[in-house]
Amino acid sequence: MTTHLNLTASTHELRAEGLAVGYGERHVLSGLDLEIEPGTVTSIVGANASGKSTLLRTLSRLLSPAGGQVLLDGRSVHSMPSKELARVLGLLPQSPVSPDGITVADLVGRGRHPHQRMFRAWSAADDAAVAHALDATATADLADRPVDELSGGQRQRVWIAMVLAQQTDLLLLDEPTTFLDVSHQIEVLDLLADLNRDRGTTIVMVLHDLNLAARYSDRLVALEGGRVYAAGPASAVLTEQCVQDVFGLRSRIIDDPVSGGPLVVPVGRHHVAAG
Amino acid sequence: MTATLTPTASTGSPTGSPAGTLAKVTGARLGRRRRRALVIGILSVLVVAVFAASLMVGRTFYGPAEVLGVVFGQDVDGATFTVGTLRLPRAVLAVVAGACFGLGGVTFQTMLRNPLASPDIIGISSGASAAAAFAIIVLGIDGPARSAFAIVAGLGVALLIYLLSSKGGVAGTRLILVGIGIAAILTSLTNYLLSRAGSWDLQEALRWLTGSLNGVGWEQVLPTLVALLVLAPVLLGQSANLESLTLGDDTAAGLGVRVNRTRLVAVIAAVGLVAFATAACGPIAFVAFLSGPIAARLLGPNGSLLVPSALVGTLLVLVADLVGQFAIGTRYPVGVVTGVLGAPFLLYLIVRQHRIGATS
Numbered sequence: 001m002t003t004h005l006n007l008t009a010s011t012h013e014l015r016a017e018g019l020a021v022g023y024g025e026r027h028v029l030s031g032l033d034l035e036i037e038p039g040t041v042t043s044i045v046g047a048n049a050s051g052k053s054t055l056l057r058t059l060s061r062l063l064s065p066a067g068g069q070v071l072l073d074g075r076s077v078h079s080m081p082s083k084e085l086a087r088v089l090g091l092l093p094q095s096p097v098s099p100d101g102i103t104v105a106d107l108v109g110r111g112r113h114p115h116q117r118m119f120r121a122w123s124a125a126d127d128a129a130v131a132h133a134l135d136a137t138a139t140a141d142l143a144d145r146p147v148d149e150l151s152g153g154q155r156q157r158v159w160i161a162m163v164l165a166q167q168t169d170l171l172l173l174d175e176p177t178t179f180l181d182v183s184h185q186i187e188v189l190d191l192l193a194d195l196n197r198d199r200g201t202t203i204v205m206v207l208h209d210l211n212l213a214a215r216y217s218d219r220l221v222a223l224e225g226g227r228v229y230a231a232g233p234a235s236a237v238l239t240e241q242c243v244q245d246v247f248g249l250r251s252r253i254i255d256d257p258v259s260g261g262p263l264v265v266p267v268g269r270h271h272v273a274a275g
Numbered sequence: 276m277t278a279t280l281t282p283t284a285s286t287g288s289p290t291g292s293p294a295g296t297l298a299k300v301t302g303a304r305l306g307r308r309r310r311r312a313l314v315i316g317i318l319s320v321l322v323v324a325v326f327a328a329s330l331m332v333g334r335t336f337y338g339p340a341e342v343l344g345v346v347f348g349q350d351v352d353g354a355t356f357t358v359g360t361l362r363l364p365r366a367v368l369a370v371v372a373g374a375c376f377g378l379g380g381v382t383f384q385t386m387l388r389n390p391l392a393s394p395d396i397i398g399i400s401s402g403a404s405a406a407a408a409f410a411i412i413v414l415g416i417d418g419p420a421r422s423a424f425a426i427v428a429g430l431g432v433a434l435l436i437y438l439l440s441s442k443g444g445v446a447g448t449r450l451i452l453v454g455i456g457i458a459a460i461l462t463s464l465t466n467y468l469l470s471r472a473g474s475w476d477l478q479e480a481l482r483w484l485t486g487s488l489n490g491v492g493w494e495q496v497l498p499t500l501v502a503l504l505v506l507a508p509v510l511l512g513q514s515a516n517l518e519s520l521t522l523g524d525d526t527a528a529g530l531g532v533r534v535n536r537t538r539l540v541a542v543i544a545a546v547g548l549v550a551f552a553t554a555a556c557g558p559i560a561f562v563a564f565l566s567g568p569i570a571a572r573l574l575g576p577n578g579s580l581l582v583p584s585a586l587v588g589t590l591l592v593l594v595a596d597l598v599g600q601f602a603i604g605t606r607y608p609v610g611v612v613t614g615v616l617g618a619p620f621l622l623y624l625i626v627r628q629h630r631i632g633a634t635s
């Protein structure tokens with residue numbers, strides 16, 4: 001897809017330099033460099049346990065790196081006031097928790113936290129942001145329903161509405177399509193593409209489906225061995241060699257008849273036509 | 276700035292206009308606020324009513340005029356001693372301690388996302404109680420030093436549980452099991468201390484085992500009142516952060532909450548409240564454990580449970596103390612009554628969580 005930069009486009013630039021992150025003795029990322037251009041959609045791909053979530057959590061400073069730094073517009077995110085950062089950069093984690101019985105409108109309203117003061121007084125701006133987030137995700141009809149009662153696809157849209165209500169120019173999403181059926185996956189990705197195109201929101205997401213990642217992203221970042229194995233447009237990153245090195249999988253790359261981009265066709269041990 | 280949606284992105288039913296959505300959002304928020312105001316209002320009225328009743332009712336009944344007279348410092352024949360010296364400190368401590376237990380309990384339950392994780396289940400109250408009993412019985416010290424002992428013990432138990440269970444993730448079942456074990460050890464320690472006490476006093480023993488308001492005077496009320504006035508605002512200041520923590524640590528951090536700092540402040544304030552109240556009247560059984568879930572039932576998912584839980588805690592202690600004194604033939608300390616209420620709920624929760632744990 002293409003990115004139409006417009007006046008509301010994000011101008012915030014996120015960059016990681018020489019990141020080294022681990023849990024205790026275990027090193028997950030080492031010497032990772034990454035640059036996220038404003039107004040683009042970036043997908044992070046990599047094998048299970050390759051550190052994709054760790055990278056997102058470090059970019060949004062949930063984790064402190066042992067080495068290197070994360071810079072937002074040249075400032076280290078680890079030295080920014082936490083609410084100030086949360087007004088620029090939003091995160092949808094891999095497994096968020098919805099409190100018992102909470103309604104959709106209430107959950108989406110939680111996204112306003114970084115915009116509110118200590119003894120919070122709700123403002124008209126808060127209501128407007130929530131309404132806008134509900135409309136953008138087509139969840140306005142669900143506003144009064146308890147989140148526990150929704151389908152997986154609806155719930156995921158509600159969580160996306162929650163981070164939209166945060167009104168950040170940068171959005172990090174960890175596996176926003178996992179556990180969704182294919183039509184709901186497309187629905188979520190179309191929604192994110194709309195946000196990127198219409199508001200210029202910079203999007204960084206972790207995706208497992210290489211073909212959808214290729215189609216919906218301006219750039220792919222392939223992680224391997226705690227570093228960036230390759231980064232760039234899907235057509236440059238998704239090579240048979242890359243799939244082999246990053247996922248340990250043999251594959252063929254053909255043209256996606258729908259988007260014209262690359263399409264990965266995995267080659268397993270079975271069901272392979274001779275010739 | 277308008278987000279255009281592809282037709283496939285709608286749920287099938289037509290989405291309201293942006294203006295319609297805004298009205299809906301505002302309406303829902305005002306509805307939540309009304310429900311909140313209603314619940315808090317009703318609870319407050321009940322607290323005032325039961326508080327007033329507990330000043331009037333007793334071996335001798337005194338009417339509102341006499342009670343008010345005593346409260347405002349007039350000399351009322353007979354009532355000045357009975358109401359002013361016996362009933363008033365007792366009722367005030369019931370209010371203050373109930374609020375302390377309610378706040379402390381719901382803070383732990385919210386933070387650890389588990390109703391079983393309340394301070395009276397996981398050993399923090401038992402620690403404070405054992406320390407207070409130790410201070411009085413063995414060391415013979417009283418007053419603020421007794422409270423200090425209780426606080427240190429409460430924090431010590433919290434730290435110990437954290438260290439012993441930190442491997443399983445702080446919110447895990449492991450923490451609760453470790454806490455229940457520690458509570459059992461500390462309760463038997465209290466039993467031991469009581470059995471070693473020179474003059475065996477059943478009332479005093481029951482105070483440290485189940486909690487009692489018998490014979491309290493202003494010297495027990497004051498430190499607890501000060502603790503509530505200092506620590507409750509600290510907790511209320513964390514209320515929005517605690518609310519965000521219920522969405523999971525990562526989501527909360529993404530919303531700009533400093534997760535570890537919020538936890539630390541909340542734990543210290545909650546342990547402080549529970550320990551001060553325990554030092555004054557013992558670990559009034561299950562009040563910390565029951566207040567949050569009852570408040571949640573009444574309020575629904577309509578915002579912070581701190582204030583409603585404080586009111587429910589207060590109401591529980593006031594009512595249970597009245598029941599314990601006058602409703603049954605024999606006089607029972609307040610903790611025996613709340614214990615009878617809390618035990619079935621504890622069993623219910625354990626059975627339910629076990630079932631959830633077994634199926635998921």
Ligand SMILES: Nc1ncnc2c1ncn2[C@@H]1O[C@H](COP(=O)(O)OP(=O)(O)O)[C@@H](O)[C@H]1O
Nearest residue numbers: 023026028046047048049050051052053054055
């Ligand atoms: N909280 C944690 N504590 C210890 N190890 C962790 C933690 N989170 C992730 N890891 C480990 O770090 C590695 C990378 O995990 P993660 O970033 O979640 O991978 P991915 O998201 O790519 O599947 C894995 O080996 C995982 O076991």
Ligand SMILES: [Mg+2]
Nearest residue numbers: 052053054094
């Ligand atoms: Mg992950």
